[in-house]
Amino acid sequence: MKNERKVLRNKSILIGVTGGVAAYKAVDLIRRLREEGSSVTVIMTEAAKNFITPLSLEVASQNRVYSDLFSDPLAHIMLPANADIMVIAPATANIIGKFARGIADNLLSTSLLSFRGKLIIAPAMNWRMYENPIFQENLRYLLSRGVIQVGPEKGALACGEEGMGRMSGVSEIVESIKSSITKKDLVKEKVIVTAGPTREYFDPVRFISNRSSGRMGYAIASAALRRGAQVTLISGHSSLNPTKGVNFIPVETAADMLDAVNKELNLSTVLIMSAAVSDFMPAEKHKNKIEKSGELLLRLNKTPDILSEIGKKKNRPFIIGFAAETGGRIERAEKKLKEKNMDMIIFNDVTEAGSGFDVDTNRVVIIDKEKKIELPLLSKNSVADAILERLVEIRA
Secondary structure (H helix, E strand, O other), X not given: OOOOOOOOOOOEEEEEEOOOHHHHHHHHHHHHHHHOOOEEEEEEOOHHHHOOOHHHHHHHHOOOEEOOOOOOOOHHHHHHHOOOEEEEEEEOHHHHHHHHHOOOOOHHHHHHHHOOOEEEEEEOOOHHHHHOHHHHHHHHHHHHOOOEEOOOEEEEOOOOOEEEEEOOOHHHHHHHHHHHHOOOOOOOOEEEEEEOEOOEXXXXXXEEOOOOOOXXXXXXXHHHHHOOOEEEEEXXXXXXXXXXXXXXXXXXXXXXXXXHHHHHHOOXXXXXXXXXXXXXXXXXXXXXXXXXXXXXXXXXXXXOOHHHHHHOOOOOOEEEEEEEEOOXXXXXXXXXXXXXXXXXXXXXXXXXXXXXXXXXXXXXXXXXXXXXXXXOOEEHHHHHHHHHHHHXXXXX
């Protein structure tokens, strides 16, 4: 899509691949970065060639792969000079120790010394090596000099043991890269984001709900965190994983969500209600599973209106709501903006192709007290950034 607001579009990324079992993940990392619109160049160490071939990385990056310091005598100067970001994944104890002590004995280590931009390392090694005091001293020194660390994770290691040392997943590394170059224009904000559907039970195993996947809310939470905000994500059931660094609170019912929002409210400056909160709940909840016999009449009551309750508070945060409608009834969204005392509302027609529930795209209209911004069909990540950009403009 032409109007996608990809953070990494046209960025030049220099990837360093070192000799660890996790080197195979570099192929997926490169592919993801190219999908984000970046150009990728790879430097690999000789040790890395024991785990992955240069051809694999060349095919993934669609660029020449560099490894020999003397084949191109100025590569250690030119490659870093042309890169916006440098990422070492996997980053072994060896390369981290060399860089911390200023050792430059191959193309990657010399390139590290000449690079002047944002540097991200994704450590990967056995847990004994990771916990070694000398290694930790090296790591702390690099972090004190502005190097950005992502991971590692605790889990099953290549040796068959369990412990801290497994390289972070590709999604987390990509998110860290995005965050490293994103303007921190929400650094003073404490943001609550609600996401996903609520479930309203009428017996222990059955409930009424809706089709929301939580994608929009999770995208907003990630984008806000990337921009420097402290983020609390309150979510109904979703198959998605929250971005690391987000304070995650799982809930089920509308009442649960209201309770969670109220507990976090006094510490927050912005509330973004992107959850698809059920409008109705069963009038009676049975303690036991309802038998399948005869006719069943299900009576419904209204659930708490979270936005209305928060909007009435004197010291309320900046409120952004969502209006998912069937059809182009934008006047209903404008009415909700006034009646529920919101500062902004996001309108979308869930019947429109590519928009609404359980898809990766959305077409929305951002409405506030000053103007309307009609967006084309975009990824939900791009929609999230557009909403936050308008928030920053209003809060400036």
